Amino acid sequence: MNAPDAAHSFRYQSNSPGRFGFSGGHDFLTLAGTFGVGTIDPLYSKEKGKTKQLNLQLAITGRKILADIYFQKYKGLYADADNFSVFNNGNFYIRPDIETRLYGTTVTLIDKSRKFTAQAPFLLDARQKKSAGSILYGGEFFTDRQKQTALLYHHC
Template identity: 30%
Template sequence: MRSYFFLFLIFLLPYFCKAQIDTTYIKPFQDELSIRTYLAMKFISMEQAVDGEIKQFMPNAPMNLGLGVSVNNTIINLSYGYGLNFMKDKEKGKTKSLDFQIHNYGRKFIIDLFIQKYHGFYTADDNDKNIVLYPDLTIQQYGAFGQYVFNNKKFSYKAAFNQNERQLKSAGSFLLGGGVYFTKISSDSSFVHKTRNSLRNFQFGVSGGYAYTWAINKRWFASGSATVGANFGTERINDFGKQKIEIYPTFFPRIATGYNKEKWSLGLSYINNLIFSSFSESTNSNVGLSSGNFQIAYIWRFDSNPFWDKKKPKSD
């Protein structure tokens, strides 16, 4: 029950944090309702470095075809995705996954939630050959990340990633925030870290960065942002103050580009949240997780009641 209440507060947050905008820089679209179709690929991968040798464990997860709805040019975005399983490469094994992500771009605050559980990975060389399967490897990550957008009157994350408004002039903003994550990695024998076949990690910290959107012309735009930070972590929450606290670097880039017209838009976006889950001085090894989403979307906007003419006839 608490989790549903928490999600409810996240969706309502932008309504309580409304800010005035500079209309010479930002302009919402007039239509209240939009429908979007998209191709998306959610992912989580692991990179393990041991004595200079790097292994990248990848899931065999195809893209999803989905449909979404947004109301009042704001945050309500309900979507359903269908996995394109025919795109899977059978040589790369089977991956079972549960991947729930929320990326909420408000006026002042942006919030990202990750609930991910993947079972079954593979490794390959730079030419995508010499494939080795790890069907027993399971990676779980639960995380929340948030940042404050300082120049929220002139810079719009919504214009770049939701495309429910337009960035009329190029603008940027400094960002400040942080995140909290819990990670669990386990296997029967294929994953080894600190002489064990499992890893648990809890971490939290702060980050800062900068975002900028180029208004190329009236229709085209390109946007990019990057944040770096430091997290403090240990195996369990109860271990804080009792065991040595490790410090991990974090990196969270986002890019987007798109084309807007009054009634429709086309956009491409990519986000990638990189955190490190453990270091081991004795074995000279570290483990890093990369999670995020790649999406291509087509958005069609129309009036919330397109079958009713709002222009009432003049009375006699």
């Protein structure tokens, strides 16, 4: 959150612990995700509150198209209490009610899909027999949503 006066701006952050991930795939589909494990991360601190997080990615690796679909959700953020003299009863200002979500997708189309294979490095079931190239067309789209159940207004 930025105020018009840069001296009064602050930043909420997630208390993201170290993460373990999983990935599973079959043929041209792959699903991957992560979950946090706070006990093994030296930067994770219980004083910063608890951040619930979910990260998912679906990858599609076809002959003519490459696509990724992303979803991230974080709930429970904190800010350094140095910026809040009124709330300076601890080291961090914790907001368990703030939630942020990110949705996104990337799509790439392969122009010369008969001569060029993009699947080989991902699926490891094919081989590029002859040197070839292709023009790739693509784009990406991301949007986010932020939600808080309680609103804090603090005028300095």
